[in-house]
Amino acid sequence: MKTYRSILSLVNHLLFIVLVIPSLGNAELTKDTYRLAITRKLDSVEGMLLLQAYTEAFRRLNKKVELVFLPEARANHYLKHADIDGDVARVAKFADYFPNLIRIEEPLRKIEYAAYVKYLQVQVKNWESLGEYELRVEFMRGSKFREEKLQAFIDPERLTQVNHWTQGLKRLEVGRIDVFVGVKRTIDQALLSEKFRESGIVSAGVLEQIAIHGFLQRHHSSLAEQLSATFREMKRDGTIDEIEMKVMTKVRERRSRTQ
Structure with missing residues (x-):
């Protein structure tokens, strides 16, 4: 009986190592949607540009993203306490104030x-x-x-x-x-x-x-590297310029309707 319990305990331990530990080390691989703070309203010019750029970048990585509008002070609080996965647009020195964050090295905009x-x-x-x-x-x-x-x-x-x-x-x-x-x-x-x-x-x-950068919680470091490479690719293939043209066209049309 004791031998049986010992074998069962060993099997459970091995299952934990094989199944649970890898999932903890790669939490972002199984995460459904990443929630990122944005301090610009989503219907503003900057908001629309950032929303479309991040949505496309995450699509290319087969991931989903949700941008959550927050005033800067509240966003800072959420970031400090890891209540949100990151922020889409801050200055390069932002991580100096929040050591729990990692910068997406490729700046999306200036x-x-x-x-x-x-x-x-x-x-x-x-x-x-x-x-x-x-x-x-x-x-x-x-x-x-x-x-x-x-x-x-x-x-x-x-x-x-x-x-x-x-x-x-x-x-x-x-x-x-x-x-x-x-x-x-x-x-x-x-x-x-x-x-x-x-x-x-x-x-x-x-x-x-x-230049402004995106920032993620440090446990998303591999995603930060992937997004940096994706942003570079989107600049090279003209996607960022295309997004800006579409957004500015939409803004001009919206303005003409209100005049």
Whole structure:
């Protein structure tokens, strides 16, 4: 009887090694859908571009992805506590603040940060030049990169944050702040909308152009390598350019219907 139990125990142990341990080491191979944070609304220009690019990249890898819109601060919280698999678009230094994340080395896009004013004769060419004026500056909460850049040149009593860029533009429109700093493509598109078309808000200049990367939880490291290679392939074969053309056509059609 003891021999039988010993044999049964050995068989169960071997089954655990053969069946369970490999599945733990390759969890992403059996994962149905990856949930990634996106801090741009999915119907915005950047949101549509990122959604289509990531959907195509995951399709090529025979995997599924879901992009979940979250404000930056909330996305940061989810990423820190591994409540979501990753984020689709952050600056390269983002992993410095979140050591539990791994960067997708191939950047999908480049973005420009710009300063916006209303009826002010202000021109800027970088972050430092913004500090030459004694202005009340605002940016969107949750962006560590923008926060560090602005804190280096703007006095704390003149620097504020909002939860979303629409709030910043509204506060700029009514004169509660002098400058709003945001992603150029996002803000430029907003200024063409009916809500802000007559606001008088204009760009004072580009502060910096920077590549943006996707980030994944570290246990998805092999997927990060696969996505990096897939993004390079999508750039070479013209897929990224094709996606951008389709999105911009859709945006122009949508804008013409509202005018």
